[in-house]
Amino acid sequence: SQQGEEDPQALSIQEGENATMNCSYKTSINNLQWYRQNSGRGLVHLILIRSNEREKHSGRLRVTLDTSKKSSSLLITASRAADTASYFCATVGTDSWGKLQFGAGTQVVVTP
Protein backbone atom coordinates (compact mmCIF):
# COMPACT_ATOMS: atom_id res chain seq x y z
CA SER A 1 0.00 0.00 0.00
CA GLN A 2 1.15 3.52 -0.68
CA GLN A 3 2.68 5.29 2.31
CA GLY A 4 4.05 8.58 1.02
CA GLU A 5 1.95 10.89 -1.09
CA GLU A 6 3.65 13.74 -2.88
CA ASP A 7 2.10 17.09 -3.61
CA PRO A 8 1.93 18.56 -6.18
CA GLN A 9 1.86 15.81 -8.79
CA ALA A 10 3.54 18.13 -11.28
CA LEU A 11 5.49 21.37 -11.01
CA SER A 12 6.74 23.64 -13.77
CA ILE A 13 9.19 26.43 -12.94
CA GLN A 14 11.81 28.66 -14.55
CA GLU A 15 15.53 28.26 -14.03
CA GLY A 16 16.66 30.12 -10.94
CA GLU A 17 13.38 29.72 -9.09
CA ASN A 18 12.92 27.53 -6.05
CA ALA A 19 10.92 24.30 -6.22
CA THR A 20 9.07 22.96 -3.21
CA MET A 21 7.31 19.63 -3.00
CA ASN A 22 5.61 17.97 -0.07
CA CYS A 23 5.17 14.43 1.14
CA SER A 24 2.60 13.14 3.60
CA TYR A 25 2.59 9.72 5.17
CA LYS A 26 0.33 7.70 7.42
CA THR A 27 2.25 5.59 9.92
CA SER A 28 5.15 6.07 12.35
CA ILE A 29 8.46 6.12 10.58
CA ASN A 30 12.09 5.40 11.30
CA ASN A 31 13.29 7.61 8.47
CA LEU A 32 12.14 9.31 5.29
CA GLN A 33 14.15 9.42 2.08
CA TRP A 34 13.95 11.48 -1.08
CA TYR A 35 14.94 10.10 -4.47
CA ARG A 36 15.21 11.60 -7.95
CA GLN A 37 14.51 9.79 -11.21
CA ASN A 38 15.52 11.19 -14.56
CA SER A 39 13.57 10.01 -17.58
CA GLY A 40 14.55 6.48 -18.57
CA ARG A 41 16.87 6.06 -15.60
CA GLY A 42 16.81 4.51 -12.15
CA LEU A 43 16.26 6.29 -8.87
CA VAL A 44 19.05 8.24 -7.26
CA HIS A 45 19.12 8.73 -3.51
CA LEU A 46 19.17 12.41 -2.47
CA ILE A 47 18.71 12.72 1.27
CA LEU A 48 17.75 10.56 4.24
CA ILE A 49 16.26 12.24 7.29
CA ARG A 50 15.76 10.31 10.52
CA SER A 51 12.62 10.61 12.61
CA ASN A 52 14.46 12.55 15.33
CA GLU A 53 15.76 15.14 12.84
CA ARG A 54 13.82 18.19 11.74
CA GLU A 55 15.90 19.59 8.90
CA LYS A 56 18.70 18.48 6.66
CA HIS A 57 20.69 20.15 3.87
CA SER A 58 22.68 18.82 0.97
CA GLY A 59 23.96 21.36 -1.51
CA ARG A 60 20.92 23.12 -3.01
CA LEU A 61 18.55 20.67 -1.33
CA ARG A 62 16.77 21.27 1.95
CA VAL A 63 14.53 18.68 3.55
CA THR A 64 12.27 19.24 6.54
CA LEU A 65 10.40 16.66 8.57
CA ASP A 66 7.43 17.25 10.86
CA THR A 67 6.54 13.97 12.54
CA SER A 68 3.59 15.52 14.38
CA LYS A 69 1.99 16.32 11.01
CA LYS A 70 3.44 13.25 9.32
CA SER A 71 4.82 15.36 6.52
CA SER A 72 8.07 16.30 4.84
CA SER A 73 9.10 18.86 2.27
CA LEU A 74 11.90 18.99 -0.28
CA LEU A 75 13.14 22.40 -1.39
CA ILE A 76 15.41 22.79 -4.40
CA THR A 77 16.91 26.27 -4.45
CA ALA A 78 18.08 28.10 -7.58
CA SER A 79 16.79 25.35 -9.84
CA ARG A 80 18.55 24.37 -13.05
CA ALA A 81 17.32 22.65 -16.21
CA ALA A 82 19.24 19.56 -15.05
CA ASP A 83 16.91 19.36 -12.03
CA THR A 84 14.11 18.29 -14.39
CA ALA A 85 13.10 14.89 -13.07
CA SER A 86 10.55 13.04 -10.95
CA TYR A 87 11.04 13.25 -7.22
CA PHE A 88 9.87 10.55 -4.83
CA CYS A 89 9.61 10.36 -1.09
CA ALA A 90 9.88 6.99 0.58
CA THR A 91 9.41 6.03 4.20
CA VAL A 92 10.79 3.25 6.36
CA GLY A 93 8.19 2.43 9.01
CA THR A 94 9.10 1.65 12.60
CA ASP A 95 7.64 -1.82 12.11
CA SER A 96 9.40 -2.29 8.79
CA TRP A 97 12.52 -4.29 8.04
CA GLY A 98 14.08 -1.61 5.87
CA LYS A 99 11.12 -1.78 3.50
CA LEU A 100 10.75 1.47 1.55
CA GLN A 101 7.20 2.65 0.85
CA PHE A 102 7.20 5.04 -2.10
CA GLY A 103 4.77 7.71 -3.14
CA ALA A 104 3.72 8.30 -6.75
CA GLY A 105 6.15 11.20 -7.16
CA THR A 106 6.24 14.84 -8.22
CA GLN A 107 7.24 15.54 -11.80
CA VAL A 108 9.34 18.71 -11.94
CA VAL A 109 10.08 20.55 -15.18
CA VAL A 110 12.61 23.39 -15.09
CA THR A 111 12.65 25.52 -18.22
CA PRO A 112 15.68 27.64 -19.18
Added chain:
Amino acid sequence: ETGVTQTPRHLVMGMTNKKSLKCEQHLGHNAMYWYKQSAKKPLELMFVYNFKEQTENNSVPSRFSPECPNSSHLFLHLHTLQPEDSALYLCASSLNWDRGSNQPQHFGDGTRLSIL
Protein backbone atom coordinates in the same frame (compact mmCIF):
# COMPACT_ATOMS: atom_id res chain seq x y z
CA GLU B 1 27.25 5.29 -12.46
CA THR B 2 25.37 3.94 -9.45
CA GLY B 3 27.28 0.68 -9.05
CA VAL B 4 24.19 -1.34 -9.94
CA THR B 5 24.00 -2.67 -13.50
CA GLN B 6 20.91 -4.16 -15.08
CA THR B 7 20.67 -6.06 -18.35
CA PRO B 8 19.03 -5.95 -20.74
CA ARG B 9 17.84 -2.32 -20.75
CA HIS B 10 14.90 -3.18 -22.99
CA LEU B 11 13.07 -6.47 -23.53
CA VAL B 12 10.11 -7.33 -25.71
CA MET B 13 8.66 -10.77 -25.28
CA GLY B 14 5.58 -12.78 -26.09
CA MET B 15 3.36 -14.18 -23.38
CA THR B 16 4.70 -17.70 -23.87
CA ASN B 17 8.39 -16.80 -23.86
CA LYS B 18 10.87 -17.40 -21.05
CA LYS B 19 13.43 -14.72 -20.35
CA SER B 20 15.59 -13.53 -17.48
CA LEU B 21 16.55 -10.13 -16.14
CA LYS B 22 19.98 -9.71 -14.60
CA CYS B 23 21.24 -7.36 -11.92
CA GLU B 24 24.80 -6.99 -10.66
CA GLN B 25 26.07 -4.68 -7.94
CA HIS B 26 29.67 -3.66 -7.32
CA LEU B 27 29.09 -1.94 -3.98
CA GLY B 28 29.76 -4.78 -1.57
CA HIS B 29 26.16 -4.70 -0.41
CA ASN B 30 24.39 -7.63 1.20
CA ALA B 31 20.76 -6.83 0.37
CA MET B 32 19.23 -6.74 -3.10
CA TYR B 33 15.74 -5.87 -4.25
CA TRP B 34 13.42 -6.15 -7.24
CA TYR B 35 10.85 -3.41 -7.81
CA LYS B 36 8.16 -2.95 -10.44
CA GLN B 37 7.43 0.57 -11.69
CA SER B 38 4.25 1.05 -13.69
CA ALA B 39 3.06 4.33 -15.14
CA LYS B 40 1.31 6.62 -12.65
CA LYS B 41 1.79 4.15 -9.77
CA PRO B 42 4.22 4.08 -6.85
CA LEU B 43 7.12 1.67 -6.97
CA GLU B 44 6.07 -1.79 -5.88
CA LEU B 45 8.53 -3.90 -3.94
CA MET B 46 8.56 -7.44 -5.32
CA PHE B 47 11.36 -9.37 -3.61
CA VAL B 48 14.12 -8.81 -1.07
CA TYR B 49 17.24 -10.89 -0.66
CA ASN B 50 19.57 -10.49 2.31
CA PHE B 51 22.84 -12.43 2.31
CA LYS B 52 21.44 -14.51 -0.59
CA GLU B 53 18.33 -15.53 1.35
CA GLN B 54 14.88 -14.39 0.27
CA THR B 55 13.41 -12.38 3.12
CA GLU B 56 10.44 -10.79 1.41
CA ASN B 57 8.01 -11.88 -1.30
CA ASN B 58 5.37 -9.23 -1.72
CA SER B 59 2.65 -11.58 -2.99
CA VAL B 60 4.24 -11.73 -6.42
CA PRO B 61 2.69 -14.14 -8.96
CA SER B 62 4.68 -17.30 -9.54
CA ARG B 63 5.32 -16.35 -13.18
CA PHE B 64 8.08 -14.17 -11.66
CA SER B 65 10.84 -16.30 -10.16
CA PRO B 66 13.82 -14.64 -8.48
CA GLU B 67 17.25 -16.14 -8.02
CA CYS B 68 20.16 -14.85 -5.96
CA PRO B 69 23.27 -17.02 -6.42
CA ASN B 70 25.48 -14.65 -4.41
CA SER B 71 25.30 -11.24 -2.79
CA SER B 72 26.39 -9.48 -5.99
CA HIS B 73 23.98 -11.00 -8.47
CA LEU B 74 20.21 -11.11 -8.70
CA PHE B 75 18.06 -12.55 -11.45
CA LEU B 76 14.38 -12.37 -12.24
CA HIS B 77 13.17 -15.26 -14.37
CA LEU B 78 10.06 -14.55 -16.39
CA HIS B 79 7.62 -17.11 -17.75
CA THR B 80 4.14 -16.86 -19.24
CA LEU B 81 3.77 -13.17 -18.50
CA GLN B 82 0.62 -11.12 -19.04
CA PRO B 83 0.26 -7.77 -20.82
CA GLU B 84 -0.24 -6.04 -17.45
CA ASP B 85 3.28 -7.13 -16.52
CA SER B 86 4.68 -4.57 -18.95
CA ALA B 87 6.60 -2.11 -16.78
CA LEU B 88 10.04 -0.90 -15.77
CA TYR B 89 11.72 -3.43 -13.49
CA LEU B 90 14.25 -1.90 -11.16
CA CYS B 91 16.93 -3.61 -9.14
CA ALA B 92 18.38 -2.00 -6.03
CA SER B 93 20.88 -2.82 -3.33
CA SER B 94 21.70 -1.63 0.17
CA LEU B 95 24.33 -2.49 2.72
CA ASN B 96 21.98 -4.63 4.78
CA TRP B 97 18.32 -5.42 5.28
CA ASP B 98 17.49 -4.92 8.93
CA ARG B 99 14.87 -3.50 11.22
CA GLY B 100 14.38 0.22 10.84
CA SER B 101 17.22 0.44 8.38
CA ASN B 102 18.75 3.90 7.98
CA GLN B 103 20.46 3.01 4.73
CA PRO B 104 19.72 4.37 1.29
CA GLN B 105 19.10 2.05 -1.62
CA HIS B 106 21.11 2.24 -4.82
CA PHE B 107 19.17 1.59 -8.01
CA GLY B 108 20.07 0.36 -11.44
CA ASP B 109 18.61 1.97 -14.55
CA GLY B 110 16.04 -0.77 -14.97
CA THR B 111 14.80 -3.08 -17.69
CA ARG B 112 11.89 -1.76 -19.73
CA LEU B 113 9.74 -4.86 -20.33
CA SER B 114 7.02 -5.00 -22.95
CA ILE B 115 4.74 -8.02 -23.21
CA LEU B 116 3.10 -8.56 -26.59
